[in-house]
Amino acid sequence: MVFDATMTMTRMDEITAAAEVWHVDADETQAMLIDGVYGAAEALGFSRDGLVLHAGQGLAGAVLARRVPVLLRELDREAFEGSEAAAASGVVAAIGIPVFDEEKLTAVLVVMFRGNPGMVGGVELWVGRRGRVELGLTEAYYAGLERFGKISKYVNFPIGSGLPGMAWAIGAPRLITGLGKSQAFLRSSGAESAGLVTGFGVPIVHRNELLAVMLWLSSRATPLARWHQVWESSDGRVESLRCVAADGVGSGEVKSEKLKVKSREGVGSGGAELQAAITAAVREAGQRRMPVVFDDVSAQGLEGVGLGEVKSEKLKVKSVEGEQGNWGGAKPQAAGWGGRGGRVLGGFALPVLRHDGVRAVGVMAW
Template structure:
């Protein structure tokens, strides 16, 4: 692995990303409900808490919390769009689907992140174990990928096979790139109008080191997930008082190379994740982001009780 300067120093803003809208839901003080602490839209920046709260099983975020799995909504709630429009906080592109990602550290709920996806080419998939210990898609959202969607319905991955099977086996997030030529990515067969080039596999709600399900975010070179998407690989150490502190071993960037050096804003995010262990949605006013970036979303991913990855998306 080469040690180079972080690619995050050279951010190029992209308005045409697959993710257009983000909500951050954290537990209330008494842990009885989830509260929407912040939201952000591409082109409109970050908004603070809007007073919304849901109990377990209620709404998209509440469903993800209760079911302990990523939950997909294939429509755009009209009340949400009305509220975003009224606040002049609507994203630049149209939204076609939402996915709520629950984040756990062992059994402890750390928050739910909701991503609103544009109607551009791409896909999200939730892979869960079936009765013979293979992963099958239990829900998915596909834009412009009819052949890919069809073949996925009949595809199964045993442990260690394909990207979902590898995430399941290792229990950590995986980033796969150059999928159009990679022998490791085998569902695409060229009949779709565009080609998926990168895939991000996230373990969801790990139990005894293995994820209960795997979320896949698939995107094309022309329509990336975010302006910048990074997957940090972390390792944790325990200090004399027994508290865990994570360090970043490497940063893998979608469309870029792997680096080992952190920029200032990345060190700040790591520090906050180490302190609170919660997902972060931060605007340029509260974090010294690279020029051109308006906000950053960070998802800490735990295996057992150790931080193993941080997924960082910048817009």
């Protein structure tokens, strides 16, 4: 199948609507919006330009006051600044994630979500319980995941178990693809029933101590993020950051920074422009020790979507199933990226910091 440009571009039916970076001042009394990506919700972006919130005010202010992640399942006027503009863009929920540099809270990453009928996906916050030997679900936003959510609040994971426990154990983002069949994702049966395919867990830490694990759960049809990457640094230096895991549309595993991909189900490797944007965002996030957002990046040149095997950094695809073509035999409507015309609407790089440098950076793009 040949790529059809008319199928594409920005739409209001992405679950993830926007991401913002808020800078916290030195005495931690106020947060200032310094960057944001809004995709199709341009009006929302304009309405928020130059916002400053004091501690306790709005979502970023709530994170500032409480110094923990805050997830809002409903956006009312008191809890979320500019709730009317958000509602006009279809935004129904948001999460605020604190980023600490040593003792100091330096930034808040805010991500907003839509909840149109038919959307399937979720964001969860898992925190320590029972003397911190287990992680339990403390807050979640679910779209089309009522049954999955109903039972999840009774589930707890010890360190090392399940996606939250694994992210906790390694202290870095963890990616699981093919959730429905995954041995590592312990709620796989529920995930399969709900149509979830990808889980991404990010530890939120303060001075090496876990505050929470944030999970992004994506379906194939309406993913929260179409692209996830985990970059880790072995020695805390930004220069040492290496991509250790990534996906695109299907299940894939990046084996090196050169993006040699050997797939199990499909492969995910972006075009050069997208990968360059991600790499730049990762480095910047590491250097500034802050979240970084990016948007409107071309994913043209994206090959290897679908069932195939990428054998080199040139991203040559050996198709093993389906029609031959630009997409390596993929069916774009199932493959996600293909159906969107190869443009990234938004994304962010979120650093996991430790006292002596950068432990890891998690990347999500939609």
